[in-house]
Amino acid sequence: MKEIKNLGKKIKSLRKKNNITLTRLSELSGVSQGYLSRIENGKHDPTFSVLLQIARALQIQIGMLYEEKPQKNDHINIIRKAQRIKREQPEKDYSHFEFPTTIKNRKMRAYITEPSFTPIHVTGNDERTYFVLEGQFLLNDEILQEGDLAYIDTDTPHSGASHGEKKARVLSVIYSYDT
Template sequence: MAGRFLEAVRVVRLLTTVHGKRTIPSMIRAAETRTRELYSAIGRRIRELREKKGLSLQEVAERSGFAKSYLSQIENLKREPSLSALSQVAYVLGVDVLYLLTGELQNPLPESLTIVRREKRKRIDRAPGSPSYLYESITYNRPGRLMEGFIVTLGSQFPPEPFVHEGEELAYVLEGKHEFVYDGRSHILEEGDCYYFDSKKPHFGRALGKKQAKILVVFTAKKD
């Protein structure tokens, strides 16, 4: 009995102490703080760009295809936007989507061909609307592009809510196995599988099994 008690104490200590004095609750709070700061910065950049261009929320809503209330919630940190939604808003505001995410302006390149080396991918942790996903942009250095491309590593949990946005999407499974739910129906996909769909219907996914699930995602947004 004493041995079991000591083992239980050891497990509790392991669960409550990480990297010296940092506890799991404190790490969770720190992550939540970073996430709030990210969404706050995104909302601030959208508002600043919108006002600089003399656009009202209603005008941006009409041009992007989103409801005025939805955009207001993003600006006021009451809604976590999806990456595809931010891409559409960025297009309307005349900036690269990575500017909304990072504040970095991309310099236009004159070449018709652009290349992104593996080590030069733009990594985005805890992307908006996808707290369990990790995104790596592979198209960020192409000015005026009509498509957004990402290497996406899926987490083991679904996002808080499905993604719904204008455009179409293509996904190719690079590694692992995952569940993809599209318009209420579940599909199990494995390495080498490919799927193409209308993004206007609800969709999201999560990794299955012990191996990470990594997919190549390319999507377009309706741009007038």
């Protein structure tokens, strides 16, 4: 819960630093003003896609929303296990860990996902790599086993889900052209 409050404070601080009203941030991000207010007040844990919309509207890299202290090196960013942020979407039985980096102008994002057993459809202007760490991962009609990797080319819609008796753990690396 502390992470959610800190995230909200950081968004509010960056918004005010840039002299952007809540109404204007809503317009720029496409996120409702009420939802933004709940985020800023630490009352709602936003999804990654919402955070990405907010970061784009603030014209910052998403990692800056989590930055607590400057890194020693602007080109190498170490994210310790304790710094990972777990995001859960209980309504979809889905969770993932984010690795909040502060590297400016980065195009890649990495996650460890625990996909639900219900396939989630994915689209977007990006390239993706899925590496199965544990369990089985159903990618479209293919079952990937532990140690298998799949590369998804730009603009290729697909769906993914855990398969078998236990949830899969998948390292997802996404290269985004529009961040």
